[in-house]
Structure formats: structure tokens, C-alpha cells
Amino acid sequence: MAEYKAPLRDMQFVMNELLDYPAHYQSLPGCEDATQDVVSAILEESAKFCENVLAPLNRVGDEEGCKWDDGVVTTPTGFKEAYQQYVEAGWPSMTADVNYGGQGLPGSLGSILSEMKGCANWSWGMYPGLSHGAKNTLEEHGNEEQKQTYLTKLIDGSWTGTMCLTEPHCGTDLGMLRTKAEPNADGSYAVSGTKIFISAGEHDMAENIVHIVLARLPDAPAGTKGISLFIVPKMNLNENGEVADRNGVHCGSIEHKMGIHGNATCVMNFDNAKGYLIGEPNKGLMAMFTFMNTARLGTAIQGLAHAEVGYQKSLEYARERLQMRSLSGVKNPEGPADPIIVHPDVRRMLLTQKAFAEGGRMMIYYGAQLVDTMQHSEDEDERKAADDMLSFITPIAKAFLTETGFEAANLGLQCFGGHGFISEWGMEQNVRDCRISMLYEGTTGIQALDLLGRKVLGSGGELLKGYTKMVHKFCQANADVEGLQEFVAPLNEVNKELGELTMHIGGKAMENADEVGAASVDYLMYSGYAMLGYFWALAAKKAQETLAEGTTDEAFYKAKISTARFYFERILPRTNSLAITIKAGLGNLMELDEEHFAF
């Protein structure tokens, strides 16, 4: 059984046919080099690397995990060598700024390659993934010297990066953080404190690690308005920018955790470590937000990745495993039993995974396209529109795609029956690795508050309207197209209902702000199902058009229409229950006194 095969046909459908990436790239200044030929060649090379180098290390990473010995962290067998290959092939620089050694290809291409890396080996992919976040922060907020010194090294891959936010007593609530930064005479800072859950915080893959650290200056205001952002390198540099002596930052231990064993989750102790301020004092959290949005979209990809991997493996198993006869008559008379893919309930589990994986791909590639536009468009209105749409989509993509990714990963395991629980098949690792995605970079609950409270109600409904108008336009344009009514009609209904539900909660929230929290997760899930419906309707339309035009690839397009039908008949109806529970209100959650939850 292959560990992973990049679904290039589907990726190209979404990029080239559904979202017209070729025209998108040609329309953006600085992205013209990303011609369809170049992109195809990159996808194929990446697929080879992910399938042949990363995927075989996925189980090794899970079984060996990372080893900590007196502050030194050793990654699983093969991880370091794979990283070396990755660097030598130039992958770290692909989408980075040409002024600092990057190749300047559009960021969306990076997201698409992240999907492949993530499917093949999520734990491994997190090492370069964290570097990517650090790169973005320095590109956006670093000064020229910092860029020359650190960014160039992150871009050529010789160093990696981290984000150091969480402390033992604060994760979501960063206003409580205590790590201190005291000014040194030379303009640098002495950073002291303890950070936890630092992914890739220490390892043996690169000669230096660039920590991006949130800390407080002396006399900084309390809360979130007193947080500044610092670069703290693992190794201090000499005057030529080369690695010199060890800085005062050490890995105190690594966590034992449910999954992603191949990635080192570190406790990092900063003890008068030399740090360098990024951007303005006390503006660190705002600067970090750039970073967080990228990270959140990156985590959305994790949901897609585990859905895709679970789907690939369970599909193969369902075709091969012989067990019981079809209730409607023997399908495999030659064999002792029928392959389990004949059973409707097995197909339900497979199609659910397929609908989430392929649907998630559409949602993420669309989001990635918006990032390109924000970064490259010369039209301010266009940039603003993309930014608004991305703000709306990010929490949905992060929370909804990881929740459905976890459902899909569990259904993939379920297709294996008891064998799914056994490690050798890899299905249980897929579930364990996936579980973190609903927690880090803001839990599902936090994303839901971000969506409903900050984005939708916080914009007076504007951010939502940008999206619902787009869907409405699509529904109107296709209102009379034959063959699309089964998709367009229900899509139009949920799109309208989403607006009504928003009004309803908005009204109640004026009386009690807690109404937002009472509705938020169900609201986010509703939005996710509705949005995935939009993408599946788009896919059905494109497939129908292509079939009408004539194609040698009929089966592919028919499968798209079948999967869209499955989605609309089997998955989208979940919005019916959510519409009720969204309106259920605060009372049933708050009437129980805290001390009466148990006796």
C-alpha cells in the first residue's frame, strides 16, 4: 500500500479549471514567471519528493519520535537528511522575496506544496512550515539589517524559525504573558521567561534557529498592549553574521503527546537571551497577527491533508478487503466475499472523506489565491476586497476544515474495522496527528469567536456580505441552467439563511454579548457547510460545462458531479440542525450554576 500519491489530476482541476490560476498568475505583477508549464513542473517535482522521500519517513517519525538529551533534540531517523535534500533542491526559497535570495514565485504555490508535504508527513512539514511563518514576519516587520542577517538564512534554508507565543499559564489569553525583555547597553535586549508548545523549537536539522518571541519591555502597559516582538537566535552571530557562541535559550524538555511525534514540541527557557526588537515597542501582537493568519491558513491545510490521506488509504482497503456479500446480490462471485466498497455504508464513509478532501482543496486554493492578490495586486480596491474575503474565510477554513478533517480521518480508520486501531496500517496515526489541528493556532472555539464576533458582527455584517453577495450572484447567474438546480437551489437557501441567522444572533447579542459565544461554533460550522456547498456547486458547473464541450476525460467530470450530489444530499443537510441550535440561545448553557455541574 502506497503511503501517499499526490492527487495531481485533482489539484490541476482546481487550479487550472476551477479557479483559473494561469490567468490569475498572469494578471499579478511579479507572478508572471509562474506559467502553467513552470507550475506543472514544480508540482511534479514536489510530488516526487513528497511521495518518495517524506512519506516513507512518516511512520518512522511516529514510532521513533524526537529524543531529548540535556537540551539536545534529535529528530527521527532520516528527517535531517530529508531536510538537507529539501534545502539543496531550493524549496525553502521558492516563494520568498527575490531581494533576499528568494525565487519570488507566488505564495499560493507554497500553500499547494504544503498540502503535499503535509499529506506525506505532517510532522516533518512543520519544520519548514514554522520557518515560513518566521520568514513572513521578518519580511513584513523586520528592518533591513535583520532581513540581511536572518531572513536570507531562513530563505536559503540553512536556518529554521519558530514562533514563541504560549506560556504555561496563557495560550489563548496572550495578554497575560510574562516573558521579559530588558534593554542591553548595545541596543539588544535580554529576554527571560519560559515558553511552551514551541514546535520545532530545538532540533538537529539546521545550524541555527531563529526564534520569534513575544515578550514585555520594562514598564510596558499591562495586557495585550504591552507586548513586543523579538528575534532571539539560538546561536549568537559574529560580526560577519556567522554562527558563533550559544545564546541563552535552551530546550528544557519536549512534550509527550498524542501525535505529530516526529515534530519536537519544546519547552524553551530564555535566560537573559540576547534578542532584537522587531518593529515598534508594544506593537508586537499586531505584528504577530500577520504571522497568525498565515499560520491559520497553514493549519487549515492540515485538515485537508488528513482527509486526503485517510481517503486514499481507506479507498484502497475498501477495494481489496473481502467481507460479506452485498445485500442486493453477489458482486464478486469468484471470490469468497465481496470487496467492502460494494456496501452502501462503506461508500458513505468514503464519499464523506472525498467530499471533505476535494472540497477543502477548493476552499484552500481559493484562499491562497486571495493571499496572492493581497500581496501582488496594484489595485487597492482589489487588495482590500481580497483582504476582506480572506478575513472572513480564514477562521472558517481553519476550524471547519480541521473539524471535518478529523471526522474524515476517523471515517478512514473506521473503514478498516478493527485493523484501523492497529498501528501498522497508519490509520490511527492519521487520526492522532490530525487531532492537534483543532487546538493549535487557536482552537475551534476561538476561531468561531473570531468569525462571528470579530469579523462578522465586528464589521457590522460587511465581511459576511462580501461573501454572501458572491454566492448570490452565482446562484442568480445559474438559476435557470439545466442540470444545476439540485445544487443552486439549496445553495441559495443556505446562503439566505446564513444572513438571517446572523441578523438573529446580532439582535440577541445586543442584549447579552455572551449570545455570541453561545452560537459561535454552530455558526462557524454552518458557514463551513454552506461555503463548501458553494465550492461543490462551482465544481459541478465546471464539470457539466466541460462534459457539454466534450472531453476525453468524461469519468473524471462525472465523478465531480456525483460527489457534488452526494455532498448536497448527505452533508449539506447538517445545516438544518445547526440552524436550530444556533437559535437555541444562551439560557440552556448558563442556567446551571458552576458548582452544580456535578454532585
Add this chain to the structure above:
Amino acid sequence: MAEYKAPLRDMQFVMNELLDYPAHYQSLPGCEDATQDVVSAILEESAKFCENVLAPLNRVGDEEGCKWDDGVVTTPTGFKEAYQQYVEAGWPSMTADVNYGGQGLPGSLGSILSEMKGCANWSWGMYPGLSHGAKNTLEEHGNEEQKQTYLTKLIDGSWTGTMCLTEPHCGTDLGMLRTKAEPNADGSYAVSGTKIFISAGEHDMAENIVHIVLARLPDAPAGTKGISLFIVPKMNLNENGEVADRNGVHCGSIEHKMGIHGNATCVMNFDNAKGYLIGEPNKGLMAMFTFMNTARLGTAIQGLAHAEVGYQKSLEYARERLQMRSLSGVKNPEGPADPIIVHPDVRRMLLTQKAFAEGGRMMIYYGAQLVDTMQHSEDEDERKAADDMLSFITPIAKAFLTETGFEAANLGLQCFGGHGFISEWGMEQNVRDCRISMLYEGTTGIQALDLLGRKVLGSGGELLKGYTKMVHKFCQANADVEGLQEFVAPLNEVNKELGELTMHIGGKAMENADEVGAASVDYLMYSGYAMLGYFWALAAKKAQETLAEGTTDEAFYKAKISTARFYFERILPRTNSLAITIKAGLGNLMELDEEHFAF
């Protein structure tokens, strides 16, 4: 943080107040010894053992796992000693037949103690749990000599038992099994073959293991009609029934798996092992069914157990963890932040767990009561009615309570944020241990086919009617009771709709039997939500009556009503979506050709 505290108050509410166990026991011949005082004392003793001995070994079991060395399996530190204590206290004999050394207490009491053992340490509890299944099989189908030889030893706990069904190529489809049993000259059989997934198949806790093995006699008919049942002891016995030499059965390896590490999941190789036929030749699968029903109810308890444990720990964490301020104003002005239990979405996660744990308790204790009636009632009609109701309830309890148990376990983890993913809190173990419950003893899909195909449609709707009539009667009797309408009215609706949905599928299934499989899992989940609604309505009624009568324990009963309200407003509406997807039909599942699932 305590690992587990037996919720004695709630257990007693369900037993004594809701289901009137005292009268139930007094009405059944042979159960009169189970007076309320005796039962209370037993519950308290069991709670002590589970809280103080088993719970502290739960994490040890996960971390150490079982060790295999050349056929010898060593259980985790402390497991053997705990089993010794368990045996010395006389627990294994509690509900067993007095003629073979048992104490003859009603079986329901065993189920209730299983809940405590399962909450404290599911992996450990499986060792005596498997013995219990073997005991039941021998009590029901063994001859007098077999009972004297093996049953007495299982009852006094000096030996343990297993059930050996699954083979590498067949789990669900037992008709395909290949293990052979050839007659020996002395009337015994030579059993040869390989069994996998044998829980407690080999260990160091007892001097002998009684394997109950499914195998084929020479020239047995093909398929399920050619399967016989055998006793195959690990150690042969001398003429005094004492352990003598080793029989030809060995543990070839143990599985590496997602959870329940403390329980040894064994590959068992039978190589001309001496076995003894139980019951009639070729009637083994039917005999095993007795066994399977007990096992399935036992697995339903696992769903409840992981919901309860997750709830207890996440409630404690939610009360202590300070993070963010309530959106409706500061609740803990003294502290740096509010405890997270102030946030509506955290309460949603806690109340969901609570509703499933306490609701599952009602459902299981009711099922256990039916088992008592089946076993002890002298009235044949009463026995038949209990048997019918139990047949209907078993697949729902097994699949619905494990699915919702897994949801609850994941919500428990989710309340911890990123800390939930870290092993030391125990929340991720709770999720991993829980995951097997939806797989073994028949997957959710298999339970759903059993419910809809075999039980409901197979009885021409009779088994369903027995249940819906009971609910209908309750709804009618309480149609005008003030304060109960918010529960009775929606319950009445889902109860009616359940009948309508059944008719709908029944009609379609006459055209194509695969329609059953297309609807079955959603149908089972619908039935589960509806049935849990019935129990929550019962609880609300009982609480309201008690409050009206006057009680010193007002808060307890008010909490019951609040939780019922939460259930009806937030959970039961899931039936709205299920009603739609149940009717979605077969088309969207079958139209995609097997080879077009991926390209």
C-alpha cells in the same frame, strides 16, 4: 487532579429513583438478596477499589503497555497485583451462578460495577470482562462436567477467559473462518488455526486461560452453518482438574495499537491444541450470539465510561483554568482572568459530555434491568417482552453510546486547549482508549444493519413498536403535565417520526435491499438521539416530582432539569438533519463506479 471519582449520587438516582431497582430486585425470584443496603454497600466498596487501586494504574498501563517475549506476555506494573486483590475480595463471583460458587447477585449489578471499573481503567477491566463473557457462554451452553471444571475456576477468578472469533481474513464475516477442529480418539478435538485481536489472550495475571474458540469440524457445511464452539484451555488439566502441562496454544505476538495499551491484544496460534466441544456441532455461532449480546452491552458501557471520565476531568479543568474574560463582564475580578467555565462555548462542551454520560447511564441501567428480567422472571410473557426490548436497544446502546462517547471524549480533550494533546493530562489517552469501542464487537455500521435490517425490518416492525408504544404511552400520560411540555412535545414528535422513517425505508428496501445499508447508520443515530430524549424526559419528570414533593437536595434535581433542557434544545435537534439524510436514498452512494473514486 483525581483520576476518577465514582458518581455515586447519580448512579443511585438512576437505580433507586428513576428505574426503581429496589422494587425490581424484590420482584425477581433469586434477586431478593440485593436489598438497597446490600447494593449500597457493594457500590461503595467497588468505588473504593476502582478509585484507589485501578484508577492510579490507568496511565501506567498506557505508558508501559504489555510486553511480549517469546510467547510470554507481561502486563503493566501493578495490574497483576490489582487482579489478585480483586479476586481476594470475591468480585469475580458476585453475579455468578450459586451452584458453581457464585454469589447469585443480579447481573445488572455487574454492569454497574463494570462502569466503575471501565471509568477507572478500561484496559484492566477487560481482563475480568472477557472472563465474564466466557462464564456466560459456559453457564448457558456448557455441560455439567465443563461447568465443574472450567466455570468454577472462572467464577472464583483463579482463571480468566477469552473469546477467539476473528481471523486475519475475517472479522465481521465469520462464515469465512478456517480454524479447524479434528476429533481425537478420546472425544476431545485437535484445534488448529490462527486467531487475531484476542483481548486478554495471554497474560501473567492467572494460572490458566480458558479460550472459547470458534472452529470448523471436518466436513462441516460451508459458511456460518458449519461453525462449532470449543473450550481450549491454555494449560491442560490433570485428572483432578488441576493445571498440568501446556496445551498447543501460544501467543505469537501482541498488537501495537492506538489505545488500551494495558490490555494485551494477541495473535493466538492454535497448533493441534486440545479442545472440547461446547453444545451441538455446527451450532457454535448461535451459541456465541448469547456471548455477543453481553459483550455488546459491555462495550456500550465503554462509551459511557469515556464520556464520564472526560467530563470529570474537563469540568475540574474548566473551573480552575483562568483564561480570557467573560464577554458579558468580568466574573473573577480578583484573578488575572476568568475561569473558562464562564464561557458559553466551554459550557456547551461540558454539558454535551454531561448529557451523554448521564443519559448513557440511564440507557444502560435500563438495558441491564431487562437482562435481569430475561434471566430471572417466572413470567414467560415478561421474559419475552424484556428480550424483545433488549434486542432493539442493544445495537443502539452499543453504537450510539460509543459514537457519542467518542464525541464526548474529544470535547473533554478540547476543553483543555493545547494541553489536551499532551499525555500528562490523560485526556488524549481517554480519546485513544475510546476509539476502539466503535470497532470491536461489531462496528457502528454492523450495529446499524443489525438494528434496521435484522431487528426492526426483520421483525416486521414489531421490535420497534414495543419501544415506540412505551414512549407514546409516556407522552400521553404526561401530555398535560405543567412544566414537562418542553420535553414531552418534541419527544412525541421524534417518536412519531421514527415510525414514519421506518415505513419509508421499509418501502424502499422492498425494491432494493441496499436501501437498508444506505440509511442504516443515520437511522441508528436518529434512534439513539430519540431514545436518549426519552430517558432525559423521564429524568426531568422524576426531578420535577421530587422538587414538588420537597427535598433537601434541590440543586441536584434542578441540575437534572437544566441538563434535560440542554439536551432537548441543543442535542435532540440533530434528528432534523438525520431525518433528511435517512431519506436521501441509495442513488448518491452507488452512482459512482468503483474505479472512479479517484484519478
